[in-house]
Structures are given as structure tokens and as C-alpha cells.
Amino acid sequence: MPSTDYNFEGWLGHGPSAAEGKMEWGEFEPKPWEETDVDIKITHCGICGGDLHTLRSGWGSTNYPCCVGHEIVGTVIRVGSKAEGGLKVGDRVGVGAQSDSCLGRKGDCAACVSGMENYCGVHNVSTYNSIHLNGGKSYGGFALYHRAPSHFVFKIPDSISSAEAAPMLCADITTYTPLKHHGAGPGKAVGIIGLGGLGHYGVIWAKGLKADKVVVISRTSDKKADALEMGADEFIATAEDPNWAAKHASTLDIIVCTVSSSSMPLMEYLTLLRLDGTFVQVGAPEDGLPPIQQFPLIFKRLKITGSLIGSPGEIREMLQLAADRKVKGRIQEIPMKDANKAIVEMAAGKPRYRYVLFNEGQGSS
Numbered sequence: 001m002p003s004t005d006y007n008f009e010g011w012l013g014h015g016p017s018a019a020e021g022k023m024e025w026g027e028f029e030p031k032p033w034e035e036t037d038v039d040i041k042i043t044h045c046g047i048c049g050g051d052l053h054t055l056r057s058g059w060g061s062t063n064y065p066c067c068v069g070h071e072i073v074g075t076v077i078r079v080g081s082k083a084e085g086g087l088k089v090g091d092r093v094g095v096g097a098q099s100d101s102c103l104g105r106k107g108d109c110a111a112c113v114s115g116m117e118n119y120c121g122v123h124n125v126s127t128y129n130s131i132h133l134n135g136g137k138s139y140g141g142f143a144l145y146h147r148a149p150s151h152f153v154f155k156i157p158d159s160i161s162s163a164e165a166a167p168m169l170c171a172d173i174t175t176y177t178p179l180k181h182h183g184a185g186p187g188k189a190v191g192i193i194g195l196g197g198l199g200h201y202g203v204i205w206a207k208g209l210k211a212d213k214v215v216v217i218s219r220t221s222d223k224k225a226d227a228l229e230m231g232a233d234e235f236i237a238t239a240e241d242p243n244w245a246a247k248h249a250s251t252l253d254i255i256v257c258t259v260s261s262s263s264m265p266l267m268e269y270l271t272l273l274r275l276d277g278t279f280v281q282v283g284a285p286e287d288g289l290p291p292i293q294q295f296p297l298i299f300k301r302l303k304i305t306g307s308l309i310g311s312p313g314e315i316r317e318m319l320q321l322a323a324d325r326k327v328k329g330r331i332q333e334i335p336m337k338d339a340n341k342a343i344v345e346m347a348a349g350k351p352r353y354r355y356v357l358f359n360e361g362q363g364s365s
Contacts, residue, residue, distance in 0.1 A: 004039070004078065006039075006077070006144070007027055007145075008027060008028050008029065008030050008139070008143065008144070008145050008146075009025065009026065009027050009028070009143060009144050009145075010025070010026075010028065010067040010069075010139065010140075010141075010142050011023040011024070011025055011067060011142040011143070011336075011339045012024055012025070012026045012064075012065040012066065012067050013054075013055045013062070013064060013065060013067075013068065014064050014065050015064055016055070016056040016057050016062075018055045018056070018066075019052050019055035019056035019343065019347065020344065021340040021341060021344040022340065023055070023340055023343070026065070028065065028067055028139050028143075029136075029137070030136065030139060030145075030146075030147040031134060031136025031137065031138065031147055032134050032135070032136045033080070033147070034080060034082075034134060034149070035080035035081045035082040035083070036080050036082045036083055036149055036150055036151070037078075037080045037083070037148065037149055037150060038078060038079050038080065038083055038087055038093070038147070038148060038150050038153050039076070039078035039145060039146070039147050040072065040074040040075065040076055040077065040093060040095065040145065040146045040147070040148065040153070041074045041075045041076075041077045041144070041145055042072055042073070042074040042141055042143055042145060042146055042359055042362060043073055043074045043075065043162050043358060043359055044072075044073040044074070044162045044163050044165075044166045044333075044357065044358050044359070045072050045073070045140070045141035045142060045143075045166060045356070045357045046069075046071030046166040046167040046169070046170065046171065046354055046355065046356045046357070047069070047071075047339075047342055047343060047346050047351075047354070047355040047357065048070060048071060048097075048167075048170050048171060048197065049283075049346075050068075050170075050284075051068035051069060051070075051140075051343065051346075052343060052346060053284070053286060054066060054129050055068055055343070058286040059284065059286060062129055063129055066129050066140075067128055067139040067140045067141075067142055067143055068128050068129070068140045068141075068142055069127075069128065069140035069141030069143070069357070070095070070096060070097040070126070070127040070128060070141065070169070070170055071094075071096065071097075071141065071166040071167050071168075071170045071171070071356075072095040072096075072140070072141035072146050072169065073092070073093070073094045073162045073163075073166045073169070074092075074093065074094075074146065074162075074362070075091070075093070076088065076089050076090060076091045076092075076093055076153075077089060077145075079150075080150065083150035084150045084151050085150055085151075085153065085154075085155070087150055087153060087155070091155055092155070092162065093153050093154060093155055093156060094153070094156055094165055094166065094169045095127060095146060095148045095152060095153055095154070095169065096127065096170050096173065096309060096310075096315055097127055097169070097170045097309045098118055098124065098125065098126060098127065098152055098309060099125050099126065099127040099130070099132070099138050099148050099149065099152050100123070100125030100130075100132050100133060100138075100149050100151075100152065101117040101118075101120035101123060101124055101151075102120050102122035102123045102124075102133070103117055103151065109121055115311055115313050116311050117151075117152075117311050117312060118308050118309050118310060118311045118314075119308060125138060126138060127140050127141070127148070128140030128141075142336070142339050142357065144362065151312060152312055154169070154312070154315055154316055154319060156319065157319055157320060157322075157323035158323075159323045159326075160319065160322060160323055163331055163333050163358065164328055164329065164331060165319070166356045167197065167329055167331060167354040167356060168201075168318065168319060168322060168329070170309060171197050171198050171201050171329070171354060172201045172318065172322070172327075172329065173309055173310035173314060173315050173318050174198055174201075174282050174307070174308075174309055175201045175202035175205055175256060175258070175282065176201070176205045176310065177307055177309070177310040177314055178256055178280040178282060178307035179202065179205050179206055179209055179211075179254070179256060180209060180314075181307070182254050182278050183254070184205075184206050184211045184254050185209050185210050185211060186210050186211070186212060187212055188211050188212060188213075188253045189211065189212055189213040189215065189251060189252045189253050189254075189274075190206040190213065190214050190215070190252065190253065190254045190255070190256070191214075191215045191217055191252040191254070191255040191269075191272060192206065192214065192215070192216050192217065192232075193218075193255060193256070193257040193258060193259055193264075193269065194217075194218065194257070194258040194259040194283070195218050195223045195227055196258065196259075196353060197351060197353050197354045198258035198282060198283070199216070199258040199259075200226075200230060200330060200353040200354075202256050202258060203216060203227060203230045203231055203232050204328075204329065205327070207230075207231035207232075208325055208327055213233045213234070214231060214232045214233050215233065215234040215235070215236060215248075215251075215252060216232045216234070216235050216236070217236045217238065217255075217269070218236070218237060219238055219239040220239055220240060221235065221240060224237070226330075226352070226353075230330075236248060238265065238268075244268075245265075245268040245271050245272065248272050249271045249272060250271070250272070250273070250274045250275075250300075251272060251274070252272045252274065252277060253273070253274055253276075253277055253278070254277065254278050255269060255272065255273060255277070255278070255279045255280065256280045256282060257269065257279065257280065257281050257282065257283060258282055258283050259283045260283035260284055260285040260286070261283070261285055262285045262287045262288055262289060262290060263290065264290060265290075266289065266290045266292065267290075267293055267296065270296040270297075271296060273296075273300060273302055274300070275300050275301060276300070276303075277300065277303070278302070278303045278305065279302065279303065279304045279305070280305055280306065281304070281305070281306045281307075282306065282307050292304070329353065329354055330352060330354065331353075331354045331355070331356045332351060332352065332354070332355055332356070333356050333357075334355055334356070334357055334358070335357070335358060335360055336357045336358060336359045336360070337360070338357075339357055342355050342357065
């Protein structure tokens with residue numbers, strides 16, 4: 001393997017206390033190089049709720065040391081001889097929450113063959129805290145450099161800034177995919193539960209896909225003005241109106257729930273759906289969802305389902321659509337050196353609405 005003149009360094013979590021702002025800067029060994037890989041000089045990386053869950057071992061035991069961050073944008077600095085997608089040195093690219101799958105490597109599962117690599121059931125490799133098919137450990141984007149299989153590396157359209165593109169690779173696609181899949185377009189009324197890093201993209205995309213009505217559902221009205229400015233038609237503050245469920249019963253066709261809470265009023269949310277309505281859960285609470293009663297499902301033929309990020313094809317489609325329709329989220333840029341402070345603020349719910357870390361001196365804005 002040719003030598004490189006750069007070191008893989010980043011913020012490493014060495015135990016659950018890392019989520020309390022105790023990550024430590026250090027070197028790590030990326031996956032062993034393959035000719036299908038590319039190396040990326042990171043300029044930006046968004047902060048996702050999944051980063052916190054992983055740092056504190058909330059979704060299961062984390063393989064420490066762990067470098068989180070799966071909303072990565074940067075510049076290609078090395079390209080393997082068998083890399084896909086026409087990538088070349090100098091290209092501005094991104095990597096999302098998935099970094100590898102069995103496609104072309106271990107027999108091709110049905111999901112990968114059908115272009116749904118995000119649902120690979122044979123070897124689904126996350127961008128961090130996972131093991132690649134060649135045995136190497138995956139490390140994320142709170143770092144200076146990132147190595148990834150080229151199949152999961154996406155060119156960023158020129159009209160989208162690097163900072164804006166970063167959260168599109170996870171938060172944006174996580175809401176775009178279920179909205180598109182379940183038909184959130186003309187003639188449909190869409191509800192978005194939670195107006196945070198995920199939910200605000202849900203509002204933007206529901207409007208972008210031309211849904212007839214978009215309703216934001218939150219506990220309080222603190223973010224009502226923001227929701228309406230983003231394009232929401234209505235806002236329901238559940239903690240401020242004891243009759244909210246009855247007032248808005250049977251008014252929505254699709255609900256996308258972005259919150260991660262085992263105490264959310266799930267059964268009341270289901271009353272908001274019309275006949276044949278669909279409830280899509282994308283938030284992943286560490287202690288599971290509330291119990292479900294059967295009668296709302298039976299009497300309205302409701303569907304409760306989930307959705308996982310997006311496939312490489314869907315991400316490329318979404319990025320181009322975002323460029324064509326000038327879709328933009330609300331972000332706040334923070335220097336990479338302040339990552340510990342940023343994750344503490346993230347846990348406290350302070351971002352409005354997505355934090356994006358940037359590497360000073362790495363060609364960032």
C-alpha cells in the first residue's frame with residue numbers, strides 16, 4: 001500500500017462518559033485499504049442523536065474506542081483503482097450513516113440486489129462502531145480524515161454548501177425516505193412529531209414533496225413560529241391543550257415520528273390518523289416504544305412501521321432534488337475543537353436545529 005502523508009486522528013470515546021463531553025483527541029487505525037476505497041479530508045461533520053446514543057452505549061455495548069459522526073463532508077484525497085462513481089481527487093463528497101454492505105462481496109442479499117443496501121441483512125456496516133467486511137473497524141467523522149468504500153460516497157452538488165450538505169446525509173434522508181415511500185405528496189396530510197434535527201427536515205421535505213397539509217406536533221408551542229416559517233400549516237402543542245387528540249382526530253394520512261421517547265402518547269398520536277393511515281417511527285428510544293392497544297389499528301386499518309436512513313440511490317436522488325428545489329435546513333456551525341461542548345449542548349436540546357462541526361484549516365468555510 002502506498003504511504004500517505006496524513007494521519008487519521010479524531011475525537012475518541014473511551015467509555016460511556018464520553019457522551020458527557022469527555023471525548024479525547026487521538027489517532028486511530030482506519031479500515032485496511034482496498035482498491036474500492038477513497039480517503040476523504042473532512043471539512044464538516046454534522047452531530048446526530050445517534051452519536052450520543054452510541055457514545056453512552058445506549059443502543060447496546062459500544063466497541064470503544066469509538067469516533068462518532070456519520071454526516072461527513074470533505075474532499076477526496078485518494079482514490080482506489082476500482083472505485084465506483086467516477087470519483088477523483090479533489091471531488092467534494094459526503095458519507096452518511098452506512099459505510100458498507102454485502103453488495104458484491106458476500107453473495108448479494110435480496111435487499112442489496114434490489115437497491116436497498118440500507119436494509120442489508122448479511123453484513124450491514126455503520127459508518128462508525130462497526131466492522132467492515134475486510135475485518136477493519138469503522139471510525140466516523142469527528143476527525144480529520146475518513147476512509148470509506150466508494151459505493152457509499154456521494155458527490156455533493158455544487159449549489160449545496162458543505163455545511164448544509166452534512167446533515168442531509170443522515171437527518172435529511174431519514175425523513176425524506178419514509179415521506180417519499182409512503183406517498184407524502186398532493187392529496188395527503190402529513191404530521192411530523194418533534195421539531196428537532198430530524199423533524200425540521202421532515203417539515204421541509206413534506207412541503208417539498210407538495211403534501212396538501214403539514215402539521216407539526218410537539219409538547220409545547222415554543223417552536224411554533226419556527227415551524228410555520230419552515231412551511232407547516234398547523235401546530236399542535238400537546239402539553240398545552242388537554243383535548244388536542246379529540247380536536248384533531250382523523251385528520252392526517254401519514255405521521256412521521258422523530259422523537260426518541262418511551263413515554264410519548266403513542267395511542268393518542270394514532271387517533272390523528274384517518275382510515276388506512278400510516279405511522280412511521282424513525283426515532284429510536286433506548287428503552288423501546290410505549291405499549292400498543294389493538295383497537296385503533298383494527299377499526300381504522302392503520303399501519304405502524306419504521307424506516308432506516310436511505311439507500312445510496314435514494315441519497316443521490318435526494319441530494320439532487322435538494323439542489324434543484326433549493327432545500328435548506330437550519331444549521332449552526334461549530335469548530336471541531338469544540339466537539340465536546342457541542343455534544344453536551346446537543347444532549348440538552350439546544351441546537352436550532354442541527355449542529356455541524358467544521359475543521360479549521362481543512363478547507364472549510
